[in-house]
Every structure is written in C-alpha cells, then in structure tokens.
Amino acid sequence: MNSLASQQMVVDHPLSPEKSPIICIRNVCVEYGQPGKASKKVLNGVTLDIVPGEFISIVGQTGCGKSTLLRLVLGEERPTSGQVRVEGSPRAQPDRRCGYVPQKYSLFPDRTVLENITFGLEVTEIGFFGGFSAAKRVRRERFRSEALGYLRRMGLRESDAAKYPHQLSGGMQQRVAIAQALIMRPKILLMDEAFSALDPGTRAGMQRLIKDLWRETGTTILFVTHNPREAVTLGTRLIALARTGLEDDGANILLDLAIPPSADDRDISSLVRRVEESTFPAGTDLDEPAAPEV
Amino acid sequence: MSVLQIHAQPSRATVWTLSWFLFAAGLASYFWVSRGRHVENPDDRVMPTVGQMVQGFTDATLKPAEDDEAVADEGSQSLWGKIRHSMLWKDTIATGRRFIISMALLFPAVLLGLHMGMFPYIGSFFLRFVLFFDKIVALSLLPILFIAFGIDEAAKIALILIGVAPTIILDAFNLTRGVPKEQIVKGFTLGAGDFAVAYRIVLKQIWPRVLNSIRLNLKAVMIFLFSGEMIASQDGLAYRIALLRRHMGMDTIIPYVLWVALLLFLIDLGMRVLNRKCHPWFQEA
Numbered sequence: 001m002n003s004l005a006s007q008q009m010v011v012d013h014p015l016s017p018e019k020s021p022i023i024c025i026r027n028v029c030v031e032y033g034q035p036g037k038a039s040k041k042v043l044n045g046v047t048l049d050i051v052p053g054e055f056i057s058i059v060g061q062t063g064c065g066k067s068t069l070l071r072l073v074l075g076e077e078r079p080t081s082g083q084v085r086v087e088g089s090p091r092a093q094p095d096r097r098c099g100y101v102p103q104k105y106s107l108f109p110d111r112t113v114l115e116n117i118t119f120g121l122e123v124t125e126i127g128f129f130g131g132f133s134a135a136k137r138v139r140r141e142r143f144r145s146e147a148l149g150y151l152r153r154m155g156l157r158e159s160d161a162a163k164y165p166h167q168l169s170g171g172m173q174q175r176v177a178i179a180q181a182l183i184m185r186p187k188i189l190l191m192d193e194a195f196s197a198l199d200p201g202t203r204a205g206m207q208r209l210i211k212d213l214w215r216e217t218g219t220t221i222l223f224v225t226h227n228p229r230e231a232v233t234l235g236t237r238l239i240a241l242a243r244t245g246l247e248d249d250g251a252n253i254l255l256d257l258a259i260p261p262s263a264d265d266r267d268i269s270s271l272v273r274r275v276e277e278s279t280f281p282a283g284t285d286l287d288e289p290a291a292p293e294v
Numbered sequence: 295m296s297v298l299q300i301h302a303q304p305s306r307a308t309v310w311t312l313s314w315f316l317f318a319a320g321l322a323s324y325f326w327v328s329r330g331r332h333v334e335n336p337d338d339r340v341m342p343t344v345g346q347m348v349q350g351f352t353d354a355t356l357k358p359a360e361d362d363e364a365v366a367d368e369g370s371q372s373l374w375g376k377i378r379h380s381m382l383w384k385d386t387i388a389t390g391r392r393f394i395i396s397m398a399l400l401f402p403a404v405l406l407g408l409h410m411g412m413f414p415y416i417g418s419f420f421l422r423f424v425l426f427f428d429k430i431v432a433l434s435l436l437p438i439l440f441i442a443f444g445i446d447e448a449a450k451i452a453l454i455l456i457g458v459a460p461t462i463i464l465d466a467f468n469l470t471r472g473v474p475k476e477q478i479v480k481g482f483t484l485g486a487g488d489f490a491v492a493y494r495i496v497l498k499q500i501w502p503r504v505l506n507s508i509r510l511n512l513k514a515v516m517i518f519l520f521s522g523e524m525i526a527s528q529d530g531l532a533y534r535i536a537l538l539r540r541h542m543g544m545d546t547i548i549p550y551v552l553w554v555a556l557l558l559f560l561i562d563l564g565m566r567v568l569n570r571k572c573h574p575w576f577q578e579a
Contacts, residue, residue: 076479094482105474110498110575119494120484128490164575184484 021049022187022220023073028082029250030068042068044250045082048239052187055214055221057235059228060279064241065251066224070190073222074098086188096120099181099219103193106177107165113176114161117147120184150179154209171202175209182213188220196225207234228275232268235259240279254279342545350545354382381534382553388529392447392519396454397508403459404504407466412492417467424463432457433521440526450522457518458511465507469500502569502576509565512558 025048033039042065050056058066071077072084075091075098084091086098094100107116121143126136148158154175165173174194181189191210195203211234214221225231231238240255255278259271296302304312328341342350356373359381377383410417410424432453439456443449473496481491523532531554538547570577 074479074483076475094479096483096485098483100476100480100483102476102480105476106480108477108480108495108499110573120486123481123487123490123494124485128487128494166575180480180484186483 019051019053022052022087023048023050023222024083024085024088025049025069025072026083026085028069028072028079028084030065030072030077031080031250041250043072043079043241044244044252046241046252048253048256050220050222052220053218055211055234055236056223056239057231057237058222058224058239058241059226059231059275060241060251060254062226064243066226066241067192069241070192070222070224073188074100074190096124096184097187099184099186099189101174101177101181101189101191101194103196106194107173107180109165112162112164113151113156113168114144114147116165116176117150117180117183118143119180121146124184146183147179150183151176153213154179155205169202171198171206174198174206178210178213182217182219185217186219188222191221191223193224193226195230196227203230210234228272228279229268232259232263232271232275236261238271238275240275242279339542339544342548346545347549350543351382351549354546354549355380357381359384382550385529385531385534385550386553386557388527388533389519389523389531392450392454392523392530393515395447396451396458396515396519399451399455400459400462400508403455403462404466407463408470408492408497408500410463411467411470412496413488420463421467424460424467427456428460428464430456432518436521436525445526449526450519453522454515454518458514461511461514462504462507466500466504469503469507470496473499502573505565505569509562509569512562516554516558 025046028043028046029041030043031039031041046065046069058069060066068077072079072091073086075086075094078091107113108119111119118140122130122140125139125143130136148161151158151161156172156175160168160172165176168176177194195206198206207230210221210223213219223231223234225234231240236259238255238257238259239253240257241251242254243249243251244254255275257271257274260267263271324341325344328338328343331338331341332343356376358376358379371379406420410420435456436449436453439449439452443452477495477499478491481495486494519530520532520535523530524536527533531550535547535550538544538550
C-alpha cells in the first residue's frame with residue numbers, strides 16, 4: 001500500500017461537452033464509526049461526473065470503497081460530507097431510476113423466474129393490493145410476454161420461467177437478475193461484483209451479454225469489479241480507486257481513463273498492466289477470468 | 295459395524311424398528327407393571343389396565359357429559375350424536391376455541407415483529423420493552439390476570455399471549471433483520487414503496503420460518519392454556535384432567551393426555567404439510 005502513497009490522480013478522460021452529467025459526485029467522503037471515536041475513512045474527497053450512456057468500470061482492491069461508491073449512487077448510503085446527485089437531485093433512498101444487480105441475493109427466493117422479472121411491473125403498475133379485474137389481467141398478460149421476451153434475450157428458455165431461483169445455476173440467476181432490472185428501463189444500471197462468483201466460462205458469456213445489452217439500450221452502467229481485465233474489456237471508461245495516502249486516509253480516484261472502442265488486444269493488455277501496476281501492489285491475486293470477445 | 299459410527303447407514307427396516315422401539319418398550323413396561331399391581335391389588339387405580347382405559351375413554355367419548363341437558367334419549371342417538379354430547383367432545387371444543395383465538399391473536403405479534411425489523415422508529419419504540427416483557431414469567435402473572443380479567447376466557451387468552459407473543463415478536467423481528475439487505479434495496483430499485491417491500495418481499499420470505507416458529511411454540515401455548523384451565527375453568531381438557539385427579543380417575547386421565555398429545559401432533563403435522571405445500575421454494579432452497 002505504501003508504494004501507492006505518493007501517486008497522483010491521472011485523468012485521461014475528456015467529459016463529453018454536449019451531455020450534462022447524469023451522476024454528479026462532488027468531494028465525497030465516507031467515514032464509518034461514531035464521531036469522536038476511532039473511525040475508518042473509506043472514501044476521501046471523490047469527485048466524479050458521469051454522462052448518460054457511459055459504461056463505467058470501477059476497479060480497485062478489496063476494501064478500497066468501490067461498493068461504497070456504488071451504494072452512494074444507489075442512495076442506500078449517504079456520504080459523511082460532499083454531494084451525490086442523480087439527474088440533479090440528491091439521493092435519499094434507492095428508487096427505480098437505478099437498477100441494481102448485486103453479487104449475491106440478487107433474486108427473490110420465494111418467486112419464480114417469471115414472477116421475479118415481472119415484480120417491478122406488478123408493484124408499479126398494478127399497485128400494492130394487486131387485484132384480478134379484467135384490465136389488470138390484460139396488463140399481467142403484457143408483463144408476462146414482455147418478461148418472456150427478456151428471458152429469451154438473456155439466453156434462457158421459456159421452460160425456465162416457472163423455476164425458482166435455487167433451481168438455477170449462478171450464471172442463470174444473474175441473467176434473470178439483469179432481466180429483472182432492465183425490464184424497468186432504469187436510467188442507470190449498477191452492478192456490484194455481479195459476475196465475481198461465476199466460473200470463468202460463464203463469466204465471459206455474461207460479459208458479452210452485458211456489453212451487447214449496453215449497446216442496445218444505451219443505459220448508463222456502473223460496473224464494480226476487482227478484476228482489471230474485466231474492467232478494461234467491458235467499460236468505455238475506467239475508474240481505479242485506491243488509497244493514495246496512509247491506511248486511514250480513505251480511497252480516492254487514482255486513474256480515470258477513457259477506453260477507446262477500437263482498442264485491440266495489445267491496447268487492452270497495456271491498459272490492464274497500467275491499472276495493475278498503479279492500483280494493485282505486487283503479489284495481489286487478481287482472479288484472472290477468461291477474456292471475453294466483446 | 296459400531297452403532298456409534300458417523301458414516302453408518304442403517305437399513306430401512308432397522309430405522310423403522312429403532313424409531314418405534316421406545317414406544318413399544320414404554321407400552322410393554324407400563325402394562326407389565328400395571329398387571330403386577332393389579333395381581334397384588336385388583337382395585338389399584340394408579341395404573342389402570344388396557345380394559346379400564348378403553349372403558350374410561352369410551353365413557354368419555356360416547357356417554358353424555360354430566361352437564362348436558364339436551365340429551366333426551368341416550369339409546370336413540372346416532373354415534374355422531376353421542377360423540378357430540380360427550381365429555382371429551384365438549385372439553386375438546388372448549389380448549390380448541392381458546393387455542394384458536396390465541397393463535398389468531400398471535401398474527402398481530404408477527405406483524406409487530408415485522409414492523410419493528412423494517413422501520414427503525416417502530417423498532418426503537420418497541421424493542422427494549424418487548425425484550426423486557428419476554429423475561430417476565432407469564433405464569434407468575436396468573437393471579438394478576440385473574441384479578442384484572444376475572445376467571446373468564448380473557449384471562450386465559452391473555453396468559454397465552456403474554457407467554458408466547460413476545461417470543462413470536464422477537465422471532466419475527468430477528469427473521470426480518472435476517473433478510474439480506476440486497477433484497478430490500480432491490481425492491482426499492484424495482485419501484486416498490488416501503489410497505490410493498492415490507493409486505494411483498496420481506497413478510498413473504500419470512501412467513502414459512504414464522505410458521506415454523508409458531509409450530510415450535512405450540513407446546514408453550516398449550517402449557518399456558520392448560521395452566522389457566524386447571525386453575526380457573528368450567529370446561530376444557532385441562533379442567534377435566536384436574537377434576538379427575540381428585541377422584542384418581544387415571545383410567546380417563548391417561549387417554550385424555552394421549553388425546554391432547556395426538557391433537558398437538560396432528561396440528562404440528564398439518565402446519566408442516568401446509569408450509570411445504572404453500573412454500574415449495576422454502577423446503578427445497
């Protein structure tokens with residue numbers, strides 16, 4: 001960690017001048033613990049603007065505050081100081097503007113695949129008490145066909161629709177979780193180590209899928225990973241978080257790089273090396289996945 | 295093969311035999327001792343014979359209760375008619391009514407636990423009090439309840455609620471807190487509001503476990519119910535057992551005890567089957 005202490009933040013990412021940011025993070029600090037007692041600073045003065053349609057990969061070592069940053073955007077957590085704004089308004093609590101795909105517990109275990117995907121539509125369009133009127137039946141039929149469309153798009157079979165999450169593999173569960181989030185057409189999709197628990201083959205397939213979906217929908221994606229290769233191959237922009245000072249100082253953005261769409265294998269390898277050298281101390285296990293063809 | 299091997303694989307027949315052995319041994323021991331006592335003293339009332347217990351149970355099931363005024367002609371009644379006017383039936387109905395009311399009143403306890411776990415203000419308001427209340431020995435409140443509510447149904451039901459509700463509230467609270475945070479956040483990101491998250495995500499997920507918790511507390515419910523009935527009641531299974539104790543009516547007490555055990559076993563089995571049928575995801579997950 002000390003080897004990173006003297007590094008300066010590198011910004012190699014011109015913000016699109018024609019688009020106003022969808023996410024504004026200004027000088028955000030997050031500190032855990034009670035005031036006056038020994039506390040732990042996680043983020044220290046993070047400032048970041050994200051414009052609509054970007055695919056942001058957030059990379060860094062375990063415990064450097066990647067997930068905290070995601071939770072701030074999600075509205076699940078509030079900064080100790082600084083501001084987080086989504087579409088100009090400060091975050092109070094999670095809402096449907098941000099879809100969310102966590103690493104674990106991404107599906108409701110008591111609902112079938114189809115019910116999981118249609119849950120959001122049910123609660124927003126049918127209401128709290130449900131109901132069985134003719135109009136609602138028609139709407140439910142529409143939800144069903146829409147959900148089945150997403151299911152097929154995710155590479156799952158219609159026969160999987162009646163299965164419960166525990167009957168699916170990890171990769172299938174994450175596919176359903178993505179469908180569940182995307183059917184609500186969120187402006188931002190937040191993925192927290194969403195593929196970390198998958199085997200390399202499944203992971204590569206999921207990486208291809210998410211990149212294709214991003215191209216189709218244009219949704220802004222924030223993808224947290226601790227794997228530099230995954231971050232570089234997926235994102236259009238890479239944010240590397242690291243502690244830049246002492247252990248207690250909290251993390252900040254160390255690299256903010258644009259990843260050119262035309263990057264070939266050599267460019268990607270060189271970027272990966274750059275991220276590894278600057279962000280991860282020597283000897284860190286980087287959990288290398290199979291490189292996807294995206 | 296040693297019986298104390300962790301990897302032992304007993305055959306089906308062995309498992310069946312072992313599982314019934316203690317029942318058979320208990321019955322055999324009872325009847326052996328009972329027979330010995332009856333050889334020594336034919337009027338022994340402490341350990342009735344099978345014949346005496348069958349007679350006692352038949353009387354309790356087929357003979358009209360002493361206080362039943364509706365029975366005109368005992369001989370002309372159908373079997374169902376006889377059962378309906380019997381002591382056992384009336385006692386079972388009386389105890390069952392109290393039991394069902396108590397169980398129904400436990401449902402708000404589940405909702406309170408859910409709200410305490412979901413909404414921090416409600417949790418802060420109730421948690422310390424419920425934790426304290428849970429430590430009160432419900433039976434020690436019995437005299438106070440009889441003074442406050444009289445010896446009617448209210449006191450007995452209050453006793454059950456005081457005895458069991460805090461456990462159910464705390465169980466529901468802990469189960470609610472145990473639902474992964476990701477599920478709650480996910481609910482909000484899918485457009486659900488606070489109550490939709492609480493009821494449509496969290497309550498649905500904890501419900502099978504809550505049913506299990508209630509099922510495991512059935513015996514506690516019955517203990518409090520029986521305590522109330524034994525001390526102050528005019529009917530009910532425990533009232534009858536207490537009454538028969540005065541006359542050393544073991545020929546009826548033992549069948550009554552077995553009847554209560556059978557009822558509880560059936561309720562437990564029913565709740566387990568219902569839980570499995572209604573929540574297939576829970577059993578398999």
